[in-house]
Amino acid sequence: DTAVSQTPKYLVTQMGNDKSIKCEQNLGHDTMYWYKQDSKKFLKIMFSYNNKELIINETVPNRFSPKSPDKAHLNLHINSLELGDSAVYFCASSQASSGANVLTFGAGSRLTVL
Amino acid sequence: AQSVTQLGSHVSVSEGALVLLRCNYSSSVPPYLFWYVQYPNQGLQLLLKYTSAATLVKGINGFEAEFKKSETSFHLTKPSAHMSDAAEYFCAVSVLPSYGKLTFGQGTILTVHP
Numbered sequence: 445d446t447a448v449s450q451t452p453k454y455l456v457t458q459m460g461n462d463k464s465i466k467c468e469q470n471l472g473h474d475t476m477y478w479y480k481q482d483s484k485k486f487l488k489i490m491f492s493y494n495n496k497e498l499i500i501n502e503t504v505p506n507r508f509s510p511k512s513p514d515k516a517h518l519n520l521h522i523n524s525l526e527l528g529d530s531a532v533y534f535c536a537s538s539q540a541s542s543g544a545n546v547l548t549f550g551a552g553s554r555l556t557v558l
Numbered sequence: 559a560q561s562v563t564q565l566g567s568h569v570s571v572s573e574g575a576l577v578l579l580r581c582n583y584s585s586s587v588p589p590y591l592f593w594y595v596q597y598p599n600q601g602l603q604l605l606l607k608y609t610s611a612a613t614l615v616k617g618i619n620g621f622e623a624e625f626k627k628s629e630t631s632f633h634l635t636k637p638s639a640h641m642s643d644a645a646e647y648f649c650a651v652s653v654l655p656s657y658g659k660l661t662f663g664q665g666t667i668l669t670v671h672p
Binding site for chain 1: 565590592594599600602603604609646648652654656658659660662664665
């Protein structure tokens with residue numbers, strides 16, 4: 445039973461296309477995140493949703509639009525893809541009320557923009 | 559704002575030798591500190607966390623880390639390396655109420671030689 449699952453695992457697409465990555469967690473957590481890991485393995489937060497409400501938006505271009513239909517899902521839609529968007533995108537979740545900020549990460553979605 | 563510096567992007571040890579991965583942090587308020595491990599093509603897995611309780615924290619797979627406020631350090635150690643420890647290790651910091659906004663270090667790749 446995967447705790448945080450992301451689909452697709454691999455995504456190869458052309459510049460200018462629009463694509464989505466889906467994330468689901470079955471941990472009952474109230475907070476979900478998207479992190480981006482670039483080619484140098486540097487990890488940086490993009491978005492965070494708590495109970496479906498956007499609480500962190502780290503100066504990400506508005507071509508990136510997260511959507512949280514319910515507490516268990518956080519999808520990432522990317523418009524007009526650029527070469528620089530190539531990265532591994534990690535979804536994560538946590539229970540904010542626990543106070544310890546312990547995140548559970550998914551396995552990642554590797555996006556390659558050609 | 560908080561930051562994390564991991565000294566040494568690559569560390570190589572022999573099987574059975576001591577593992578020491580260095581992490582220094584910067585934070586103006588009491589931090590929460592974490593070590594995550596990433597195996598090839600996988601997501602991040604929590605090794606251990608410091609959340610203002612005991613300064614010596616024990617984690618999974620025989621790893622431990624000590625929070626030293628005077629040195630602003632949170633180094634990761636393991637007395638005896640195993641081949642299966644070969645992976646990339648990330649130190650991360652967060653402060654409340656950050657809702658899971660982890661600031662990661664650059665990562666340290668651990669290689670274990672037979």
